[in-house]
Amino acid sequence: MKASRRMLFLFLTPALLAYVFIYVYPTLQTVYFSFHRVTAFAGGQIEFRGLRNYVELVRNPLFQEPFVIILKWWFFGGAALFGGAFFFTVLFMTGVRFKSFWRAVLYGPNLINVVAMTTMWSQYIYSSRYGLLKTFFEAVGLHSLARIQWTSMDMLLRSVLIAYVWGSVGYFFVFIMSGVERIPTDLYEAARIDGANTVQAFFRITLPLLRDVLRVATVMWSITAINMFAFPKTFTPVAMPRQTTTPAIYLYQLAFGTTTEGAGEFALGKAAAGSCLLLILVIVVAAVIGQLLKERREVEY
Amino acid sequence: MPELTRRGDFYFRARRWLVRGFAYFVLAAWTVFAFYAVGWILLSSISTTREIFSNTLLRSGIHVENYVKALTTHSMGRYFINSCVYVAISLVFIVLIAGPAAYVLSRFEFSGRKVIQLLFVAALGVPGMMITIPLFMVFIRLNLVGTTLGLIIVYVCTSIPFTLYFLTGFFGSLPRELEESARMDGCTDIGAFWRIMLPLAQPAIVTTTIFNFIGLWNEYFWALIMVNSPTRRTLALGLQYLVQSMRYTGDWAGMFASVVIVFLPTLILYLFLSEKIIAGITVGAVKA
Numbered sequence: 093m094k095a096s097r098r099m100l101f102l103f104l105t106p107a108l109l110a111y112v113f114i115y116v117y118p119t120l121q122t123v124y125f126s127f128h129r130v131t132a133f134a135g136g137q138i139e140f141r142g143l144r145n146y147v148e149l150v151r152n153p154l155f156q157e158p159f160v161i162i163l164k165w166w167f168f169g170g171a172a173l174f175g176g177a178f179f180f181t182v183l184f185m186t187g188v189r190f191k192s193f194w195r196a197v198l199y200g201p202n203l204i205n206v207v208a209m210t211t212m213w214s215q216y217i218y219s220s221r222y223g224l225l226k227t228f229f230e231a232v233g234l235h236s237l238a239r240i241q242w243t244s245m246d247m248l249l250r251s252v253l254i255a256y257v258w259g260s261v262g263y264f265f266v267f268i269m270s271g272v273e274r275i276p277t278d279l280y281e282a283a284r285i286d287g288a289n290t291v292q293a294f295f296r297i298t299l300p301l302l303r304d305v306l307r308v309a310t311v312m313w314s315i316t317a318i319n320m321f322a323f324p325k326t327f328t329p330v331a332m333p334r335q336t337t338t339p340a341i342y343l344y345q346l347a348f349g350t351t352t353e354g355a356g357e358f359a360l361g362k363a364a365a366g367s368c369l370l371l372i373l374v375i376v377v378a379a380v381i382g383q384l385l386k387e388r389r390e391v392e393y
Numbered sequence: 394m395p396e397l398t399r400r401g402d403f404y405f406r407a408r409r410w411l412v413r414g415f416a417y418f419v420l421a422a423w424t425v426f427a428f429y430a431v432g433w434i435l436l437s438s439i440s441t442t443r444e445i446f447s448n449t450l451l452r453s454g455i456h457v458e459n460y461v462k463a464l465t466t467h468s469m470g471r472y473f474i475n476s477c478v479y480v481a482i483s484l485v486f487i488v489l490i491a492g493p494a495a496y497v498l499s500r501f502e503f504s505g506r507k508v509i510q511l512l513f514v515a516a517l518g519v520p521g522m523m524i525t526i527p528l529f530m531v532f533i534r535l536n537l538v539g540t541t542l543g544l545i546i547v548y549v550c551t552s553i554p555f556t557l558y559f560l561t562g563f564f565g566s567l568p569r570e571l572e573e574s575a576r577m578d579g580c581t582d583i584g585a586f587w588r589i590m591l592p593l594a595q596p597a598i599v600t601t602t603i604f605n606f607i608g609l610w611n612e613y614f615w616a617l618i619m620v621n622s623p624t625r626r627t628l629a630l631g632l633q634y635l636v637q638s639m640r641y642t643g644d645w646a647g648m649f650a651s652v653v654i655v656f657l658p659t660l661i662l663y664l665f666l667s668e669k670i671i672a673g674i675t676v677g678a679v680k681a
Contacts, residue, residue: 099582100497107494107553108509114550115516118524118531125526133526134533183416186409194420196667197427203663203670205611207629208656211636212434215648222448224430263674270675290412319520322613329636343522348618360526367522374518 119371125364131357145358145365155366158339165253165338166317172257173313177264181272182294195269198262210327213255218242243328248335252327264309271305272298307385314377318370343367431660438650445645459650463635467644469651471624472631478541479616479627480609483548484602491553492598495560496586500572510561516554521614529618537619544619544627548609555608556601559673563597564590600673603666607659628655 126146129139149155180198184191201209217224220241229238242251275298283293321344324336332341347363433450438459440450464470497503498510528547529538537543567590575585591598616627626634632655635648663670 096582099586100501100503102583103493103497103586104509106490107513107557110490110550110553111512111516114528114547115519115524118527119519121527122523130526133530180420183419186413186416188413188416188420192668194424195671196663197420197424199667199671199674200427200660200663203607203611203659204656205629205632205659206613207632207636208652211632211648211652212430215636215639215645216434216437217430222446224433227448266671266674315518319522321521326613326633329633330640340520340522344525347522347526363522364526367520367526370520371523374520378518 122364122367125361126368127365128361129358130360130364133360136360141358141361145361146369148358149362149365149369154334155339155342157334158337158342161249161336162317162320162338164249165320166314169253169257169317170310170313172253173261173264174268174309176257176261177268178294180261180265181269181298182290184269185272185290185294185298195262195266199266200262201259202263204259206322207326209259210255210323211329213251214243214327214329217255218251245333245335248328248333252324252336255327256323264313267309268302268305271302275301303385307381310381310385311378314381315374318374318377339366339370343370434649434652437646438653440646442643442645445649456646459646460654462644462647463650463654467631467635467647467651468623468626469628469631469635469654472626472628473654475541475620475625476610476628479544479548479620480606482541483545483552483609484605486545486549487552487556487605488598488602490549491556491560491601492591492594493586494553495557496564496590496594498557499561499564500567513554513557517558525618532619539620539622539625541620541625544615544625547615547619548612551615552605552609556605559601559604560594560597563594567593600669603662603670604673607662607670610659 125138127140127142128145129137129141131137184194188194204212216222220226220243223242225240225242226238229235241247279297280293283297288296319340320338321340324338325332325341325344328336332345337345343363343366346359346366349359436450437445439455439457440459441453441456444450444452464473498506532538532543535543537546571589571593572582572585575589576582580588611629612627613629616630620626621630632651635651639645639648
């Protein structure tokens with residue numbers, strides 16, 4: 093159907109203006125800043141410095157470390173999230189009852205405010221004085237486990253990841269489960285008649301037919317991981333340890349001067365350069381995953 | 394299920410029961426953990442700090458004063474109102490801007506339509522830091538840093554891509570005859586939108602608004618950058634500063650009461666709307 097020009101203009105303009113204001117202009121400006129020395133947020137000087145922001149940033153171990161951390165976060169967190177989501181999917185396929193209740197419980201933590209969530213874990217569950225894990229392991233007599241200092245620096249990344257996965261696995265589970273539920277049930281019946289068990293049915297039927305859902309889920313997870321900010325940031329509210337400093341946290345600190353490195357005359361330009369690198373990473377990762385899990389139409393139901 | 398009559402039927406069934414029992418065990422354990430953790434937070438929020446540290450919750454009765462203290466001394470009452478204002482106003486403008494745009498993008502053919510849709514989807518992948526520095530500069534120039542209006546502008550603009558994406562899918566699924574009959578009855582195309590399409594889209598608008606509410610209520614990054622001052626903070630920021638100050642105040646009971654104040658609104662919402670919320674996520678999966 094054709095729309096009147098007046099309606100197109102009236103209905104689209106506000107959304108497009110908002111888009112240009114919040115995405116287009118700032119993105120272009122950040123790209124511009126990434127090649128410059130920008131001395132202050134307001135009233136500063138701007139001076140061209142070519143690729144030096146990028147070169148200095150990439151050579152800086154303080155910028156490299158966060159990428160190692162986010163790689164671990166992406167890989168181990170992703171393995172746990174997708175593994176967990178599939179694990180629960182298989183559990184649901186065994187014919188348990190009260191599915192909507194279990195699903196609501198699994199998804200629930202996604203609604204909890206990130207600060208409330210990290211506070212619950214860091215101040216209660218992981219507490220070395222009255223923590224849930226400590227009192228539980230003591231009650232069942234596993235004293236070596238009860239002594240674990242979950243928030244100590246050598247354990248921190250693992251602990252934050254466990255808390256994160258616990259809170260997010262329900263989201264990926266619901267997402268993947270919804271894909272599974274759309275697979276025709278007669279496929280499973282045919283497989284059962286042929287003598288396949290639940291596990292075989294899962295690998296032969298479920299997984300191949302989930303390609304599209306999996307592609308979207310892995311792209312979403314990768315983007316989430318690359319931009320990881322609030323969860324690790326609020327987990328340690330007093331001081332940000334290097335063990336859980338992600339690229340986004342590092343760039344935030346650089347731009348807003350909450351670290352010794354920040355607020356320097358090159359900080360804003362470098363933060364802009366780092367942001368561009370994150371965006372490039374997002375684009376590359378999305379393209380690679382899209383290519384690896386390309387839509388395949390020869391699958392027959 | 395039809396009775397299986399082949400040999401090994403007994404083992405087959407026994408294993409099925411074993412597997413199902415295992416499934417129940419895992420799901421129940423997960424549920425107990427979740428309820429125990431949240432339940433402990435609730436109980437600790439009405440106990441004293443001393444009881445929290447000695448694992449003797451509720452020994453001296455119920456202490457509602459933790460909440461009074463959290464709301465007044467720790468300013469959580471003020472932050473609660475701040476969050477309500479930021480979120481409520483944003484939600485209205487998000488629908489007012491994204492609704493009409495989603496409508497024309499999903500139901501009319503015009504050049505550039507596909508490009509615009511793609512642009513909005515692409516925005517979902519843009520890292521926050523990519524837009525933060527220039528945006529902060531603009532807000533300084535406009536005197537919007539640390540203001541209610543400033544944060545609302547950011548919330549509205551950044552929520553449009555998701556809302557648009559969600560509503561476009563819904564509008565596209567409505568039958569074509571609707572506008573045609575509206576036009577026969579003498580409605581203008583804009584009139585048809587307000588009088589017929591928008592009321593029909595109510596379920597989808599409610600669902601996106603629930604999602605936007607949850608997203609904005611729990612938002613952290615933009616609040617941290619835009620309204621990080623003792624009077625303008627959001628609830629989430631307020632809680633974080635409270636946790637930071639625990640070393641000096643030592644009021645753990647008040648802190649856990651504040652945790653409850655932060656998560657209770659979404660938790661209550663979830664008790665009533667969990668089915669609708671979960672169904673909303675699966676829409677995204679189906680469209681994939």
